[in-house]
Amino acid sequence: MLPRIFALFLVFLLPLSALAKTYDLLYRVGIDPDTGLAEVQIELEGDELPRELSLNLKSGRYSDVHSEQPLELTDDRAIWQPGGPKATLSYQFEIDKKKGRHRYDSRITEDWAILRSDKLVPPIAATAAAGLRSRARLQLDLPEGWSSALPYDKGDAGHYKLIDPGRRFIRPKGWMIAGRIGSRQDTIAGINTMVAAPLGEDIHRQDTLAFLSWNLPELKKIFPEFPDHLLVVSAGDPMWRGGLSGTRSLYMHADRPLISGNRTSSVIHELVHVATGIRGDGQSDWIVEGLAEYYSLEILRRSGGISQRRYDEAMEKLARWGEKAPSLLVKRSFGPITARAVGIMRELDREIRTASDNKASLDDVAQGLAEQRGEVSLKRFTQLAEKAAGTRVKTLAPEKLGKMEQAGKKKP
Structure with missing residues (x-):
């Protein structure tokens, strides 16, 4: 009798995360420079899945949404009911997007693509049983000779392991770059830091990494919970000629100086965001x-x-x-x-x-x-x-x- 009571006592001591049910969530993304599209599949697998997923398609960059499970489409939303134990929803995402008349904040060329992963996968509201959580990964299927960088760890199988503390339904967030790219990487103040940009562009990756090595430690003193991953993505024209922050990441145009003439820094400005x-x-x-x-x-x-x-x-x-x-x-x-x-x-x-x-x-x-x-x-x-x-x-x-x-x- 006493061992059973002791076992029940231990169960109550376990954190809620240990008692939570999980299912596998895989985002499979193929990027095609010829069409300018990303082919996205959301694959769910588990003994129990969410009852309903509501995808916000308001941006108009999503097309050809389909699934073998029940799916209701409106002008700006897809309501999906993924029956288990396996379910898949597919769609196409238009990568190119202008910010202003002549500049892009999302762009694909024959050699590279720069975009926000939280645009690639739209906001999704999940209706699920209490305690049901996703274990999420992202797999990129790229043209031959392409590589990629995202602000996440990569597993042995080449999948990015997605994290989003506090969220039960996890989706990728932050900037990403894929293509024929060059990068420099270091651990600065405990932060896994990478600077990445297309090959052949006049971008000083090592200078940026050195600049971060001087200033990230001071930033972390102010913000001790700064993310443990940081990706800095850069490119030249016709990309947006400024800086844009994202989750665990930022984009900065190649022509932006590390310190401006007025002594402020666009890089540090975006890091604070x-x-x-x-x-x-x-x-x-x-x-x-x-x-x-x-x-x-x-x-x-x-x-x-x-x-x-x-x-x-x-x-x-x-x-x-x-x-x-x-x-x-x-x-x-x-x-x-x-x-x-x-x-x-x-x-x-x-x-x-x-x-x-x-x-x-x-x-x-x-x-x-x-x-x-x-x-x-x-x-x-x-x-x-x-x-x-x-x-x-x-x-x-x-x-x-x-x-x-x-x-x-x-x-x-």
Whole structure:
């Protein structure tokens, strides 16, 4: 009797993950440069499968969706009921997508393809029994001579092992590159870091890796939960001439300097987005962009990439540019708004340090945002700032964030 009771006691001590049921989820992706399409199969296998999967096809890049299991198609959604123990759904994905009139944020050529894996596989809502979880992998079927890079570990069978903590239905996320590519890789501050780009393009992979080796350690001090994988993808025209962050990854155009003329860094800016994983509500994009731009300077100062004098000069220039900004409380932050937001971040950091006798700083606020991730609002940002300061903060008063006249900064 006692052994049985002891065994039951051990079961209750097991973590929920140990009791959860799992099924295998394989994304099989074939990339065809001739058609510009990716052929995608979602294969499920297990004793129990989700009752229903709802795929968001709103982008219009998905076609020829079909399955032998029940499938209902509308203009922007596919409702799939995958009967077990095996089920497969297939579709085609259009890789090329322009961002603006002449630039691409997703592109395939005869030699390479760069895209977001979370566009390749659309958002999927799963209806499943409680505790049922997926064990997910991604397999790429590529033209001869092509290789690939994604921000995931590769198993012995050549499959990428997908992870997405907290999600029961896992799908790939982040930037990916496939083709005739070159890469440089190192472990920096415990982060498996890779810089990859098409062969033959004027891209300084080793320089970028060295830059990351100087600055990632400082970034991780601020964001200790930074992902353990980082992929930096780069290419030249006609790709988007800027930077774009993704899950555990970022894209940066080949012509973007590691440190800009105003001493900020687009690479570090995007790394902060990777670290925080936040997005603004209708009036809080200035928080997202201002924080990233502030730390693009602050991390360089801490790592010794720029001197204190250069740092102060850059802050002064941003302050002057920020005087041209309308209210910060707008949907999208752009140049002058982001510049003004940097000044708010610097002032807030000083206020927190003073109020806490230098025991806390803006770093604590940034860490709080990164822990919670998701949508950020002024209310949430203020709560984190006041928790760090131990008192109310004046820097985030609404009258200081509105029009310059309201903020008392109207020019004479």
